Amino acid sequence: MHPDLEHLMVADRYDRQIRDLRKKKATQLDILAKAEARDQAARERLAGLVASIDANKARQRELNREVESYEARRRSATRILENGTGDAAAAERQLASVAEVLDTLETELLEKMEALEELESERTQAAADAADAAAFLEAEKAGHDGKIAALKAKFTAILPEREATLALLDKTILGRYETLLSRRGRAIAEIVDGSCSGCQRVVRQQNIADLQRGLMYACDGCGRWLLPPDPG
Numbered sequence: 750m751h752p753d754l755e756h757l758m759v760a761d762r763y764d765r766q767i768r769d770l771r772k773k774k775a776t777q778l779d780i781l782a783k784a785e786a787r788d789q790a791a792r793e794r795l796a797g798l799v800a801s802i803d804a805n806k807a808r809q810r811e812l813n814r815e816v817e818s819y820e821a822r823r824r825s826a827t828r829i830l831e832n833g834t835g836d837a838a839a840a841e842r843q844l845a846s847v848a849e850v851l852d853t854l855e856t857e858l859l860e861k862m863e864a865l866e867e868l869e870s871e872r873t874q875a876a877a878d879a880a881d882a883a884a885f886l887e888a889e890k891a892g893h894d895g896k897i898a899a900l901k902a903k904f905t906a907i908l909p910e911r912e913a914t915l916a917l918l919d920k921t922i923l924g925r926y927e928t929l930l931s932r933r934g935r936a937i938a939e940i941v942d943g944s945c946s947g948c949q950r951v952v953r954q955q956n957i958a959d960l961q962r963g964l965m966y967a968c969d970g971c972g973r974w975l976l977p978p979d980p981g
């Protein structure tokens with residue numbers, strides 16, 4: 750194999766490791782961001798339910814006060830009718846209208862009580878979810894910095910090795926390597942079943958023979974340097 754090609758293979762391996770480290774870092778940041786979003790959403794849902802429960806209870810207190818006041822009116826109208834004093838017809842009308850209002854109030858009160866039961870059960874679930882989300886976030890946070898630092902340490906170890914390898918190449922090849930790396934993700938390709946692994950272009954037998962003789966050859970399709978096929 751051409752010595753430059755051997756250096757390019759080593760550089761390619763470092764660059765794949767670097768890309769892998771960047772991917773891992775992005776994944777790690779994503780996991781933390783998702784854990785934070787989940788925690789936030791769970792807390793907001795719980796707070797929303799607590800607010801709904803408070804509003805429901807406040808409305809129930811209000812309804813109970815109204816029921817009490819209408820029941821007092823009913824008692825006074827009933828007294829008028831029982832004692833035979835005062836305006837009996839007005840007392841009858843009052844009883845009828847009070848009964849109607851009480852019916853409406855009691856219906857709403859029952860609805861509120863049913864809704865409260867539902868809300869309480871949702872809150873129990875939401876509180877459990879919020880606790881889970883908080884615990885997950887805490888665990889992720891605890892491990893996060895260490896994971897990022899470990900990835901960074903690997904990156905820092907690879908970088909000078911990569912530089913030292915690239916320093917062995919002449920400027921033209923180096924420039925081409927960096928261009929291919931940034932445009933195509935990789936600067937070299939394997940020959941798989943007679944074709945370039947980067948772009949699938951068929952490689953002529955003559956070019957394969959040249960590679961095996963130790964020459965360098967770039968794919969006609971994508972420009973990546975091709976590695977001679979494994980003789981084995």
Ligand SMILES: [Zn+2]
Pocket residue numbers: 938945946947948949950968969970971972973
């Ligand atoms: Zn190609």
